[in-house]
Amino acid sequence: MTQTDYKTAVEQLKKYSYHYYVLDDPITTDEEYDILYHKVVAYEQEHPSEIVSDSPTQRVGDVPQDKFDKARHLVRMWSLEDLFDREELETWVNRITKVYGDVRFYCEPKFDGASLNLIYDNGILVQAITRGDGALGEDVTQNAKTIQSIPLSIGYKERIEIRGEVVIFKEDFEKINEERLKNGESLFANPRNAAAGSLRQLDTRITASRRLVFMPYGIGANTLEIKNLSERMEWVYGLGFRNPHMTHLCESADQIETFYHEMRVERDNFAMLLDGMVIKVDSIAVQDELGYTVKNPRWAAAYKFPAIEKLTTLREVIMQVGRSGVVTPVAIVEPVDIEGVTVERSTLHNFDEIERKDIRIGDKVIILRSGDVIPKIVKVITAERTGNEQSIPRPKQCPVCGSELLDEGALIKCQNLSCEARVVNSIIYFASKQCLNIDGLGDKIVEALHSAGMVHEVGDLFDLTMEQLLSLEGFKEKKSRNLLDAIS
Numbered sequence: 001m002t003q004t005d006y007k008t009a010v011e012q013l014k015k016y017s018y019h020y021y022v023l024d025d026p027i028t029t030d031e032e033y034d035i036l037y038h039k040v041v042a043y044e045q046e047h048p049s050e051i052v053s054d055s056p057t058q059r060v061g062d063v064p065q066d067k068f069d070k071a072r073h074l075v076r077m078w079s080l081e082d083l084f085d086r087e088e089l090e091t092w093v094n095r096i097t098k099v100y101g102d103v104r105f106y107c108e109p110k111f112d113g114a115s116l117n118l119i120y121d122n123g124i125l126v127q128a129i130t131r132g133d134g135a136l137g138e139d140v141t142q143n144a145k146t147i148q149s150i151p152l153s154i155g156y157k158e159r160i161e162i163r164g165e166v167v168i169f170k171e172d173f174e175k176i177n178e179e180r181l182k183n184g185e186s187l188f189a190n191p192r193n194a195a196a197g198s199l200r201q202l203d204t205r206i207t208a209s210r211r212l213v214f215m216p217y218g219i220g221a222n223t224l225e226i227k228n229l230s231e232r233m234e235w236v237y238g239l240g241f242r243n244p245h246m247t248h249l250c251e252s253a254d255q256i257e258t259f260y261h262e263m264r265v266e267r268d269n270f271a272m273l274l275d276g277m278v279i280k281v282d283s284i285a286v287q288d289e290l291g292y293t294v295k296n297p298r299w300a301a302a303y304k305f306p307a308i309e310k311l312t313t314l315r316e317v318i319m320q321v322g323r324s325g326v327v328t329p330v331a332i333v334e335p336v337d338i339e340g341v342t343v344e345r346s347t348l349h350n351f352d353e354i355e356r357k358d359i360r361i362g363d364k365v366i367i368l369r370s371g372d373v374i375p376k377i378v379k380v381i382t383a384e385r386t387g388n389e390q391s392i393p394r395p396k397q398c399p400v401c402g403s404e405l406l407d408e409g410a411l412i413k414c415q416n417l418s419c420e421a422r423v424v425n426s427i428i429y430f431a432s433k434q435c436l437n438i439d440g441l442g443d444k445i446v447e448a449l450h451s452a453g454m455v456h457e458v459g460d461l462f463d464l465t466m467e468q469l470l471s472l473e474g475f476k477e478k479k480s481r482n483l484l485d486a487i488s
Contacts, residue, residue: 003050006043009036013056021148021213022242053124054152059145059208068138068200071129073117074161074221078134079295080278080302086257089279092301093253096281096290104282106229107259108247110302111215112273113167114196116140118150118214119221121159125152130199140199146208149215151240161220162236167272168195172211181350184410190368190378191273216241217278228282249282260303267305276304309378310343312336314363317348317392319399321421323429325413327395327405329354331365331377338369346375351394352410358382360389423457424450430458439486440479448472461487 001009013036019027037056044051051058083089097103115131128144130137144150147166168176173191180188188194198210216236218229226232230249237243246263250256260277267274281287281299290298313334320328329348336343346367348354357380359365364384369375398405398414400421406413414422424447431441441461449455454468464487469480 001039001043003047006040006047006050007052009040009043010052010055013037013040014054017056017148018240022240058152059148067202068140070132070136071127071139072136073129073134074119074159076134077115077117077131077137077163077220078292078297078300080300081296082276083279083301083303086253089256089260089303090253092279093256096286096299100286100289102251103286104228104230105250105256106233106247106280106282107250107256107263108217108233108278108280109215109244109263109270109274110276110278110304111165111167111217111244112190112192112275113165113215114192114199116144116164116166116199116214117220118144118162118164119159120154120156120162123153123155123157125150125154138200142204143199143201143207144214146204147212147214149213149242154239156239158223160222160224162216162239162241163218163220164214164216164241166195166199167191167213167215168198168210169213169271170273171271176210177349181353181410184352213242213272215244215272218280227284229280229284229287230282232284250279256303264305274305275308276302278302308338309366309368310336310338311364311381312343312367314359314361314365314377316361319395321398321400321414321419321425323422323425325415325419325422327398327412327414329392331359333365333367336367338367338375341369343367343369343375346377348377350410351392351412354392360385360391362386362389420450427455427458427461431461440483441486445483 013033016026016028016033016036019025040055041057044055044057081092083092093105117129117131117137118125119127119129125141125145127139128141128150130140132138145152168191170191173188173194176194177188188197194210195212198207198212201207201210216233219232219236224232224235226235230247233247246266248259250259256279263274263277279301281290287297287299292298314331315334316332317329318332320330322328329351331346331348333344333346348359357377359377359380364381365377366379366381367375368378394407395405395412397403398416398419398421401414401416401419403414403416403419406415416422427450428443428446430436431438431446438461446455449464449472452468452472454464455461464484466477466480466484469475469483470477
């Protein structure tokens, strides 16, 4: 590989990464990427003096840091005033429009993560600083370089601050907690905590493994002449940053309210957590005139979504046995409404987690429901204890088959392969979307087939007959035929 070939390969890898991590539109296979990546690594090992600063190989450091140094933002990072209902929204909008008349408002998702300020100079990422107290944060530059959606270089040479939220996809958050569970580590309470904790790892390799994502939301210090925020953000996306794709310009409180409700409907469909919508005056000139209070910009506010955390009481704990035999404790709580959904159950993960959080039956607890993430207990209100609370003992026998359990610390397992719960859950998994995706063969039907003695293992599904299905309650000829066709 010549130096020209090397530079071409680096540009190709950057293009692959941009399509994969920013556009969510892969244009090559993982294998092809890895082959080219290792060719670049080989060249750089032979020619260390020729390594370009924004080569993808420069994203992950090898030596853990001792500590994070403090760093000062070029321009202060402000927190936002919170709005919680239509009345507060109208008051905030009217305060601006009565002075400035017709004003447009730029609305965008409020991602629930950790704020980060990126400083570029001469087109190169030179520093990444956490929010801190708004004036002074921590220098996490090496960690930021591991985040694939943060460009190491941009096509703009003036000094500029690009600001955004570091988030974790809900799917990746669950995988991180599963891994921590296996390793006997404490679980992250929510994706926000996971993002903040991952960003502040002294070992950059851990940060790199967490699949963090940077979502830009604004600009700090700059010399731009672009007059509107909406146009500035389009310009930022054009530099190679992710676009949230759900932004809108509104001209009144009515339009803002309508878009707010549209975003609430879409909330669960976002790959990452949203906790509200941010509203900003679009005109930079009007922003400058409005200025700031001691804590907040007068030209921006966060219109918060209804709480997804509620206080309730833990009534009892039941045990569920999965297809792998792992016994999972499930909390039965006093029913509580969280954004229109009645929550009565919450995962407790495992008994190590119960002991770590000192969860007891009868406790007042804060329960979190976030989109399609299973509700979970994030905090025990120990100050509310009366002394009548009961500890939750580790089980010795399987709650389903009664066989002795294997206690491995974080995990407690039923080893009986014939355990009814293991058999039924294995069949349910086999029929699910991630496996054979047998349309119409849901959990309840599998349980009914097993209870009726028709299905004892996966292979029995393929021996089902019309006569057998018609004998089940709720099964007519059409439903039976559809299920048999789906299995076939």
